[in-house]
Amino acid sequence: MITWSLVDPFPEEFDRELVFFGVVRDYERMTVLLVHVPVGFEEAYPLALAALAAPLRTAGYTVEGLDAARCGHQGLADRLARGDILWVGISVWSPALDTCKRLIETCRRVDPDIPVVVGGPHVTLRPDALDADCAVIGEGEKAAVEIADRLAAGQSLPKVWKRSHPLDLDNLPMPDREVFAAADYHRDHLPHGRRYASMVTSRGCRYRCAYCSAPSIWGKGHRRMSPARVVAEFAQLQSSYGIDGVLIEDDLFNQDRDHVEGVCDALLRSDLGVTWELLNGVRPDHLDPGLIRLMARAGLTRLALSLETASRKQLRKMGRSDDLEHVKSIVKEANDAGVGVTGYFMVGLPGETRSDRLRTFRWARSLRLGMAHFSVASAWPGTRWSTSELTDVPSWERSALYGAWYLNPRAAFRAARMLGVGIHDLPEMAHRLANWMDKPLEARRVESL
Ligand code: B12
Numbered sequence: 001m002i003t004w005s006l007v008d009p010f011p012e013e014f015d016r017e018l019v020f021f022g023v024v025r026d027y028e029r030m031t032v033l034l035v036h037v038p039v040g041f042e043e044a045y046p047l048a049l050a051a052l053a054a055p056l057r058t059a060g061y062t063v064e065g066l067d068a069a070r071c072g073h074q075g076l077a078d079r080l081a082r083g084d085i086l087w088v089g090i091s092v093w094s095p096a097l098d099t100c101k102r103l104i105e106t107c108r109r110v111d112p113d114i115p116v117v118v119g120g121p122h123v124t125l126r127p128d129a130l131d132a133d134c135a136v137i138g139e140g141e142k143a144a145v146e147i148a149d150r151l152a153a154g155q156s157l158p159k160v161w162k163r164s165h166p167l168d169l170d171n172l173p174m175p176d177r178e179v180f181a182a183a184d185y186h187r188d189h190l191p192h193g194r195r196y197a198s199m200v201t202s203r204g205c206r207y208r209c210a211y212c213s214a215p216s217i218w219g220k221g222h223r224r225m226s227p228a229r230v231v232a233e234f235a236q237l238q239s240s241y242g243i244d245g246v247l248i249e250d251d252l253f254n255q256d257r258d259h260v261e262g263v264c265d266a267l268l269r270s271d272l273g274v275t276w277e278l279l280n281g282v283r284p285d286h287l288d289p290g291l292i293r294l295m296a297r298a299g300l301t302r303l304a305l306s307l308e309t310a311s312r313k314q315l316r317k318m319g320r321s322d323d324l325e326h327v328k329s330i331v332k333e334a335n336d337a338g339v340g341v342t343g344y345f346m347v348g349l350p351g352e353t354r355s356d357r358l359r360t361f362r363w364a365r366s367l368r369l370g371m372a373h374f375s376v377a378s379a380w381p382g383t384r385w386s387t388s389e390l391t392d393v394p395s396w397e398r399s400a401l402y403g404a405w406y407l408n409p410r411a412a413f414r415a416a417r418m419l420g421v422g423i424h425d426l427p428e429m430a431h432r433l434a435n436w437m438d439k440p441l442e443a444r445r446v447e448s449l
């Protein structure tokens with residue numbers, strides 16, 4: 001990373017500029033404005049933008065975070081009008097695509113000369129989806145600084161910023177969590193007295209499950225932080241932000257056993273006493289009783305398992321293990337170790353029958369799960385489903401209702417009874433509701449911006 005240092009004294013003609021290693025920067029426009037567009041009801045901390053803020057600040061730029069849901073278009077317009085913005089960055093998830101387009105229009109209206117840079121999962125998968133000045137494919141930490149340097153030096157940006165070489169995660173600065181106030185994001189700041197922060201300890205996945213875009217987003221390999229770096233971030237979260245618990249959000253944290261063991265051993269040695277949760281479903285076929293007991297000793301309190309369906313045929317088609325007996329033993333082992341278990345399931349899979357679906361609900365009910373989460377299957381960009389013509393899974397544009405219910409499986413049965421429908425009819429009801437409303441629920445929520 002380039003570290004800039006101030007060259008002093010300034011020559012007369014540079015009295016309104018800063019000179020860094022011979023690069024002239026316009027200091028009147030040195031603020032990078034990072035705009036967060038929240039997705040979902042469970043508002044999580046804008047970790048991606050915090051990840052960009054850290055290297056930008058290290059490189060000497062002023063960085064400001066702006067939450068579009070809180071300030072709206074007018075708030076954005078007012079901020080841009082102050083005239084000190086070098087570039088605006090927006091992180092784009094597919095469900096928020098239309099909102100992001102409108103935010104770009106607002107930027108253009110206020111000052112068409114302020115470059116708008118977009119990045120994030122949707123841009124990585126569909127770089128030409130938005131009318132931005134520059135679309136960054138892949139990781140943003142290095143790109144953000146290079147973009148700022150180019151603009152500060154009066155150079156132009158390419159329309160598409162190509163994927164950088166995979167970054168070494170140990171060399172990245174810790175996300176700058178001052179750029180947005182943690183207290184505003186309730187998922188990371190739960191009301192019952194405990195404070196959580198999200199963290200990612202590895203990027204990428206070597207699998208290619210039919211419904212998942214992780215390999216298309218991060219590339220195929222699995223890059224991890226060293227255990228020492230993971231513990232350093234836990235320690236920083238505890239000492240600087242008073243965090244009690246960390247939500248680990250890797251695509252697949254338990255991909256490599258030695259990563260899990262290394263992190264657990266380092267946490268045990270550190271004696272920090274910070275608990276952690278694996279909320280972004282992990283693969284049960286990469287777990288065994290010994291590993292679960294080790295994770296529990298190292299502070300794991302909640303484990304989300306990607307279970308998907310009870311249909312062995314469907315599991316095989318998706319590229320998952322079909323060993324349901326193993327799942328049962330893992331859930332039992334976790335419960336016995338005092339770790340709460342959430343199960344993630346999908347309904348509406350391609351070719352799924354009513355009896356497959358019923359079996360999935362019954363399977364969820366039979367496991368000792370604290371919580372079960374059912375999503376209606378949808379074809380997200382960058383997934384095998386999105387490219388296969390054989391699939392009958394609805395595209396993501398119509399799926400933003402998500403049909404996701406976080407509930408105890410027993411409650412799903414009760415809800416179906418109350419509505420007078422079979423439990424296997426609930427996904428169709430969710431889609432019918434989305435059609436009836438014309439616009440999916442999620443899209444409506446972000447549209448109110
Ligand atoms: C935490 C998380 C959640 C949380 C919190 C979400 C929230 N509201 O903020 C919860 C559990 C609620 C969630 C829900 C969903 N999620 Co989610 N989630 C994640 C997860 C695991 C971590 C996100 C994160 O913080 N990553 C770490 C940061 C550092 O990475 P990043 O965001 O990609 O940013 C980097 C680059 O993309 C780039 N970058 C990003 N923005 C920008 C901007 C600029 C200007 C630049 C230059 C660069 C740049 O630089 C960053 C640093 O390198 C990701 C997977 C993953 N591991 O990333 C999925 C992921 C983002 N989720 C995804 C999906 C599909 C969903 C759901 C729709 C699932 C569903 N069917 O219900 C819902 C939607 C929300 C809702 N309606 O409830 C997809 C998004 C795909 C897409 N096309 O947009 C992902 C990528 C998972 C996947 N592989 O499919 N999710």
Ligand code: SF4
Pocket residue numbers: 205206207208209212213214215251252283306
């Ligand atoms: S679902 Fe999990 S295991 Fe499968 S490709 Fe995605 S991250 Fe990897």
